[in-house]
Each structure stands twice: as C-alpha cells, then as structure tokens.
Amino acid sequence: MKVLLLGGDGYLGWPTAMYLSLRGHRVGVVDNFAKRRWEMELNVEPLMPIRTLHDRVDAWRELTGTEIELFVADLRNYGAVEGMLEAFRPDALVHYGEQPSAPYSMIDHNRAVFTQVNNVTGTLNVLWAMRQTAPECHLVKLGTMGEYGTPNIDIEEGFIEIEHKGRRDVLPFPCQPGSFYHLSKVHDSHNMRFACRVWKMAATDLHQGVVYGIETDETRLDDRLATSFHYDEVFGTAINRFCVQAIAGIPLTVYGRGGQSRGFLNIRDTLRCVELAILNPAKPGEYRVFNQFTETFNVTQLAELVAAQARQLGIPAEVAEVKNPRVELEEHYYNPAHTKLLRLGLQPHFLSDVLLHSMLQQIEKFKHRIKRDIILPRVKWNGERSELEELKLMWAGA
Amino acid sequence: MKVLLLGGDGYLGWPTAMYLSLRGHRVGVVDNFAKRRWEMELNVEPLMPIRTLHDRVDAWRELTGTEIELFVADLRNYGAVEGMLEAFRPDALVHYGEQPSAPYSMIDHNRAVFTQVNNVTGTLNVLWAMRQTAPECHLVKLGTMGEYGTPNIDIEEGFIEIEHKGRRDVLPFPCQPGSFYHLSKVHDSHNMRFACRVWKMAATDLHQGVVYGIETDETRLDDRLATSFHYDEVFGTAINRFCVQAIAGIPLTVYGRGGQSRGFLNIRDTLRCVELAILNPAKPGEYRVFNQFTETFNVTQLAELVAAQARQLGIPAEVAEVKNPRVELEEHYYNPAHTKLLRLGLQPHFLSDVLLHSMLQQIEKFKHRIKRDIILPRVKWNGERSELEELKLMWAGA
Numbered sequence: 174m175k176v177l178l179l180g181g182d183g184y185l186g187w188p189t190a191m192y193l194s195l196r197g198h199r200v201g202v203v204d205n206f207a208k209r210r211w212e213m214e215l216n217v218e219p220l221m222p223i224r225t226l227h228d229r230v231d232a233w234r235e236l237t238g239t240e241i242e243l244f245v246a247d248l249r250n251y252g253a254v255e256g257m258l259e260a261f262r263p264d265a266l267v268h269y270g271e272q273p274s275a276p277y278s279m280i281d282h283n284r285a286v287f288t289q290v291n292n293v294t295g296t297l298n299v300l301w302a303m304r305q306t307a308p309e310c311h312l313v314k315l316g317t318m319g320e321y322g323t324p325n326i327d328i329e330e331g332f333i334e335i336e337h338k339g340r341r342d343v344l345p346f347p348c349q350p351g352s353f354y355h356l357s358k359v360h361d362s363h364n365m366r367f368a369c370r371v372w373k374m375a376a377t378d379l380h381q382g383v384v385y386g387i388e389t390d391e392t393r394l395d396d397r398l399a400t401s402f403h404y405d406e407v408f409g410t411a412i413n414r415f416c417v418q419a420i421a422g423i424p425l426t427v428y429g430r431g432g433q434s435r436g437f438l439n440i441r442d443t444l445r446c447v448e449l450a451i452l453n454p455a456k457p458g459e460y461r462v463f464n465q466f467t468e469t470f471n472v473t474q475l476a477e478l479v480a481a482q483a484r485q486l487g488i489p490a491e492v493a494e495v496k497n498p499r500v501e502l503e504e505h506y507y508n509p510a511h512t513k514l515l516r517l518g519l520q521p522h523f524l525s526d527v528l529l530h531s532m533l534q535q536i537e538k539f540k541h542r543i544k545r546d547i548i549l550p551r552v553k554w555n556g557e558r559s560e561l562e563e564l565k566l567m568w569a570g571a
Numbered sequence: 572m573k574v575l576l577l578g579g580d581g582y583l584g585w586p587t588a589m590y591l592s593l594r595g596h597r598v599g600v601v602d603n604f605a606k607r608r609w610e611m612e613l614n615v616e617p618l619m620p621i622r623t624l625h626d627r628v629d630a631w632r633e634l635t636g637t638e639i640e641l642f643v644a645d646l647r648n649y650g651a652v653e654g655m656l657e658a659f660r661p662d663a664l665v666h667y668g669e670q671p672s673a674p675y676s677m678i679d680h681n682r683a684v685f686t687q688v689n690n691v692t693g694t695l696n697v698l699w700a701m702r703q704t705a706p707e708c709h710l711v712k713l714g715t716m717g718e719y720g721t722p723n724i725d726i727e728e729g730f731i732e733i734e735h736k737g738r739r740d741v742l743p744f745p746c747q748p749g750s751f752y753h754l755s756k757v758h759d760s761h762n763m764r765f766a767c768r769v770w771k772m773a774a775t776d777l778h779q780g781v782v783y784g785i786e787t788d789e790t791r792l793d794d795r796l797a798t799s800f801h802y803d804e805v806f807g808t809a810i811n812r813f814c815v816q817a818i819a820g821i822p823l824t825v826y827g828r829g830g831q832s833r834g835f836l837n838i839r840d841t842l843r844c845v846e847l848a849i850l851n852p853a854k855p856g857e858y859r860v861f862n863q864f865t866e867t868f869n870v871t872q873l874a875e876l877v878a879a880q881a882r883q884l885g886i887p888a889e890v891a892e893v894k895n896p897r898v899e900l901e902e903h904y905y906n907p908a909h910t911k912l913l914r915l916g917l918q919p920h921f922l923s924d925v926l927l928h929s930m931l932q933q934i935e936k937f938k939h940r941i942k943r944d945i946i947l948p949r950v951k952w953n954g955e956r957s958e959l960e961e962l963k964l965m966w967a968g969a
Contacts (some may be wrong), residue, residue, distance in 0.1 A: 251680055282699040289695065297684050325738055333745075336734075340725065344747070350765065370898065555770070556702055
C-alpha cells in the first residue's frame with residue numbers, strides 16, 4: 174500500500190515510517206519540523222541525539238535499499254496538502270502531524286490558541302484535500318484516550334448506546350478533555366465524524382493511551398535511526414520520565430496523590446496498531462474509533478514499578494509526590510474498552526521487568542545528556558501564571 | 572450592570588444592545604463589521620437599508636439620551652480583547668461575535684477553515700482575557716440547538732444522566748452537529764466547559780433555536796434603528812425566508828421532504844432570554860446550558876403556516892420542495908427540553924397569525940428591494956462543488 178505519514182519526524186512518526194517501509198509499503202513522510210523549534214524555545218531536547226529527517230531517510234536507504242519519500246510541508250498550507258495528495262496518491266494517510274503536548278498548550282494564551290488552530294486547521298485541510306483529490310483514501314488519525322476524560326462509567330470505543338426516557342440511540346461518547354491540547358483532538362474527532370457522514374469518507378480515529386519505550390526493531394538497526402525520546406515535563410510521558418529520573422538519581426515525581434489511571438502501550442504496539450488499521454480499513458462513510466492501549470495503570474503503580482526495577486540494578490530510586498500542576502481527578506473509576514484492535518490481531522507487548530530493565534540500561538548510556546532542570550512541572554493548569562510564562566517565553570510565532 | 576456585547580452590529584446584537592440599554596444597563600458593543608463584507612462577497616443584503624453601527628449608536632443617543640459605547644475590534648486580536656475588558660470592566664460579556672451561517676461555512680475549504688478558526692480563536696481569546704483581567708465576569712455565549720443534531724432520544728439542556736453497565740454519571744450531552752459552522756459552536760462549548768472547570772469561571776451557553784422576526788420594540792422607535800433582516804440562502808432563516816418568498820410571489824421552498832424539526836423563537840424572546848441569563852448569572856466554576864427556543868415546528872408546517880397567512884392577505888402563496896442541499900435527516904424524532912429559561916421567568920411570544928401578518932406587511936413595504944436570485948440554495952453539503960464555489964468566489968481573506 175501507499176501510505177503518507179504526516180508528522181514523520183516525531184517520536185511515533187519516524188518509527189512508524191520505518192516499520193511500514195520494512196513491511197513492503199511505499200511510505201512518504203511529511204513534516205515541517207515545528208516541534209524541533211518548540212524544543213529550542215523551551216530548551217529541552219530528546220535524550221539521544223536525533224539526526225535530521227533528511228539524514229535518517231538517507232540512512233534508511235543506505236541500510237535497507239528502500240526509499241522513504243520526504244515532503245517538507247506545513248499542514249496549515251492547504252495548497253501543500255492538496256499537492257502532496259495529488260503527487261503521492263496514498264491509499265492510507267496516517268496523521269500524526271499535530272502539536273502533541275498538553276502542557277505546551279497550557280503554557281500561555283498564545284500556545285493554547287496556536288495548538289487548537291494548528292491542529293484543527295491541519296486536520297480540516299487534510300479532510301478537504303481528501304474530498305477534492307483522494308476521496309477513497311483511508312484516513313488514520315492519531316487521537317487520544319484523553320478525549321474521554323475520566324467519567325464514572327465504562328468508556329466505550331467512540332460511541333455508546335444510551336437508553337433515555339424509554340428511547341434508545343447510539344451516540345458519540347461524551348468527551349471531557351483535560352487541556353487545550355486534548356480539546357483540539359476532540360474538535361478534530363467531531364470534524365472527522367462529520368466529514369465521514371456528509372462526504373462518505375473512511376476514517377479511523379485512534380484514541381491512543383500513553384506511549385512508552387525507547388526503541389523499536391527498526392531504530393535498533395543503527396544509531397542514526399533513533400527516535401526522539403523525551404523525558405521533560407512538556408514532551409515527556411510518565412514511564413519514560415520515571416526511567417530517566419531513576420537514572421539521574423532524582424526522585425520519581427508523581428503528580429498529587431498519583432491515583433490517576435490511564436491506558437498505556439509500548440511504542441512497538443503503536444506501530445502494529447497503525448498497521449492493523451491500515452490493513453483493515455474503515456468503509457466509505459464510516460468513522461470508527463479504536464481505543465489504542467494495552468493495559469491500565471495508575472501513576473503511583475508505575476512509579477513503584479520503575480523504582481523497584483531500578484533498585485534491582487543497584488540504583489537507590491525513590492518515589493515522591495509533587496503538587497499536581499494539572500486540574501484533574503486524582504482518584505477515579507477507570508475502565509475503558511479496548512477490544513477492537515485485539516480482535517484485528519494485536520498481540521500486546523505488556524510492560525515487563527525485562528522491558529523496564531532494558532529501558533533503564535539504554536538510558537544509562539546517555540546519562541551525561543540528561544538535563545535535570547527540565548523534568549519537574551512548571552506549567553500550571555489552574556490559572557496561576559506558569560513559571561514558564563514568567564520566563565520571558567514570549568510567543569515567537571508559529 | 573455593565574454589559575459588553577460582542578457582535579453588536581448583527582441581527583441579534585444590535586437589538587440586544589438597545590433592549591439592555593433601555594432597561595438601565597450600561598452597554599458597550601464590539602464589532603469588526605466582518606459580516607458586512609461577507610454580504611458584499613456574496614452580493615446579498617438585508618431587506619431594509621441598515622445604517623452603520625456608528626450612526627445607529629448616534630441615533631440611539633439622540634432618541635433616548637443614552638450612550639451605547641462602541642468598540643471597533645477583531646476578536647482574533649487578543650490584545651484588543653484584553654484591552655476592552657480592562658477599559659470597560661463588564662459584569663457580563665454577551666458573545667454573539669462569530670461567523671453565524673452554516674451555508675457560509677460549507678461554501679468551500681477556505682470558508683470552512685475560516686469559520687472554525689475565527690469562531691474558536693475569538694472565544695479562546697475571550698476566555699483567556701477574562702482569566703487575566705475579569706475572572707468574575709459572567710460569560711453569556713451564543714451557541715445553537717444545532718450542536719445536538721437530531722438524536723433518537725430526548726435532548727436535555729447541555730448534560731444528560733447516563734446509566735451504563737450498572738454505573739451512573741452526568742455527562743455532556745453527545746453532539747452531532749451538521750455543518751462546519753455548527754461544529755465551531757461545539758468546539759466553543761467544549762472550550763468553555765473546560766475553562767469553567769479549571770479556572771472557576773462562570774458561563775452560560777445559550778443553545779439557541781432558529782430566530783424569526785423583523786422588529787423589536789426598540790427597532791420600531793425609528794427607521795434608523797432597524798436590524799439586519801436576512802432572507803437569502805446564506806444568512807436567512809426559515810420563517811424569515813418564507814415570508815419574503817410569499818411577498819415576492821415565488822414558491823416557499825422546503826428542503827427535501829420538509830420533516831426536519833427545529834426549535835424556534837421570536838427575536839423579542841432572544842433579547843429577554845439574554846437578559847434573564849445576565850440577571851441570574853452562573854456561579855463561579857459553573858458552565859450551564861440553556862436551550863433557548865419556545866416551540867418546535869417542522870419545516871413543512873412552517874411553510875404552510877406562512878402560505879396560509881399570505882393567502883389571507885390575498886397573496887397566492889404556494890409551497891414547493893427543492894432538492895435538499897444539506898445532508899440531514901428529513902424525518903426524525905425531536906423532543907428537546909427547554910425549561911430552564913421558562914423557570915427564570917421567560918414568557919414566550921409564540922408564533923401567531925398576528926405576528927406573521929405583521930411580518931408580511933413589513934416586508935411588503937420593502938418588496939422593491941427583494942433580490943429574487945439569492946434565495947434558492949446553491950451551497951451543497953455533499954461534496955459536490957457548490958455553484959458559489961464555481962462563481963469565482965475566491966477567498967478574499969478574513
């Protein structure tokens with residue numbers, strides 16, 4: 174299949190491109206390298222040095238003899254999106270190309286508006302360009318489990334049958350997102366569902382949990398193929414950050430009481446889930462949602478797991494609570510469905526001691542690159558001006 | 572109370588400003604006159620000649636001795652929004668300032684993206700500026716009943732108690748909006764609910780039905796105070812358009828089978844609803860939704876009502892079906908709740924023969940200004956290029 178992957182320079186985008194390329198798909202990647210600049214603004218960087226996307230595409234060709242086509246484009250430029258679809262004619266379009274961080278969207282007014290305008294405009298441009306030039310292409314879009322929030326009922330996959338005053342309907346699952354970033358994903362989901370209904374397009378919305386992991390079978394082929402593993406407060410995620418804190422010899426920081434439960438998955442499973450979605454496309458007119466995660470944990474459980482594994486390696490890791498910078502429930506019911514991808518054949522890589530052991534060892538090699546002052550949360554949800562906001566972090570434009 | 576009204580040049584904005592001004596509130600109005608330019612692009616105009624907002628404010632002062640303060644500003648300009656809040660210090664902010672037309676948002680790609688970016692950015696700017704400079708101000712925002720779509724269950728006011736697999740929660744009512752415009756209102760609603768939760772702001776989201784009517788007690792004081800009554804396919808609404816078709820001697824056109832049911836209200840009731848919301852504000856941290864309409868009709872019923880009344884005036888009106896330009900259910904269940912505003916004291920002006928009679932007579936006076944070729948639908952929902960799109964209606968910028 175021909176797969177065009179938006180956001181090909183990212184933590185998930187680049188490994189997905191290699192994974193699909195190795196399995197015989199013709200892959201194109203698109204990026205505008207915006208995230209590289211956001212990293213610069215915040216003075217954060219991935220743990221490992223990351224080559225440019227051009228260099229990685231070259232290395233991939235050299236190692237595998239396979240071409241990944243590279244497009245440099247901003248998805249807010251409609252002409253560019255339409256032009257790429259006309260040039261590449263994809264069977265599937267995998268859309269990772271958005272501002273991906275909740276804390277980034279909460280730093281200040283400019284970044285909140287930017288996140289929503291950037292993400293919503295990019296997805297609208299993709300939908301309209303597909304309508305115009307590729308109406309049979311299957312859109313596979315990265316959403317988030319965070320679109321649902323934490324309701325006091327079981328979370329279903331995108332839709333829920335509701336009985337109310339003696340009548341029934343199957344309706345979109347109510348959303349209670351927890352940041353301007355998560356809200357942007359909810360907006361995208363509504364826009365996609367509408368486009369599928371009125372234009373008979375086919376789309377899969379992957380409501381993904383929190384991804385962890387530092388490498389995939391493909392990144393392991395060569396150092397030049399590494400993907401951007403973040404551990405900072407803005408772009409890092411829980412397990413990844415805990416592992417880095419353990420290696421850095423600082424406490425593993427849990428936000429508030431740590432009873433926040435979330436769905437998690439290994440980065441390897443992300444790649445397989447996307448492939449399964451592509452190989453089993455939605456039908457014309459169908460908008461479907463897959464809840465994409467393999468296990469649920471609460472944050473304290475995770476920190477304890479990582480700490481225990483670190484201690485086995487002789488590292489005296491400890492877990493500490495910090496004031497929760499977010500406004501969220503710290504103890505709540507959480508039981509989201511996640512059967513659709515399993516039914517398509519997903520065989521999960523569960524979080525294991527072996528995996529954590531290997532992650533910690535990988536991170537150890539780059540211990541000298543850890544910036545200790547970018548890990549603790551400075552962005553606040555509750556309306557207090559964030560420390561980042563005070564830090565002359567003015568808006569440098571999009 | 573001090574009330575700042577965003578979108579003060581519009582069909583509802585200007586009458587609301589006068590209504591509140593006459594009742595002793597100190598009123599400021601804000602507009603950037605964007606809609607005047609959209610009218611120019613499409614070569615549509617209100618039935619009656621409409622003075623500039625400056626002239627209307629002057630006429631109001633001359634007639635009543637009361638000042639309505641005028642701000643010229645684009646809500647996408649954050650500095651302007653914050654500046655106005657600092658200068659005016661409102662107790663309540665009434666937000667009508669959005670692109671208000673579903674067909675406009677469906678004309679082409681540019682107008683779809685513009686509608687969402689314009690509306691979402693404006694509301695985000697309002698929320699952030701309130702957080703910074705007026706956290707105790709009450710936001711009263713115009714939403715639409717179209718946010719809900721037409722589910723097969725009773726529609727509640729913003730939230731629904733769901734029992735699911737033995738557990739219960741009260742959750743946002745699921746949304747199935749029917750155009751990129753309606754989607755923009757859903758995005759706004761999600762953003763507002765979040766801001767109320769994390770910043771303890773107070774907001775009322777008025778999910779309004781379809782408004783009809785040509786005048787209010789205040790517009791009747793002087794011809795110079797008229798409000799922009801639209802009857803064209805893009806900015807006109809069902810009853811207003813039917814009345815104009817009757818007077819123009821052309822068939823009253825129903826889209827498809829005409830079984831589409833909607834909530835309707837008289838423009839006079841819009842003003843009273845907004846006043847009731849202001850006088851009975853939401854509490855800090857509260858996001859509430861009022862379904863703002865007084866009766867439901869289906870489109871064929873309405874057309875027949877108008878035609879019957881026209882015939883009583885000696886006009887040989889007839890009803891005709893046209894191919895539905897929209898993608899929507901043409902027969903469906905519809906039973907939305909609307910008790911909250913009644914409980915606050917709303918006394919509805921129901922649609923009556925007397926009202927229709929008076930509207931038809933008013934329109935008769937301006938019969939010579941009716942443009943017959945702007946009434947039938949040219950904008951299509953289904954992905955066919957619209958006739959307007961073919962008409963060299965390029966995007967002239969925002």
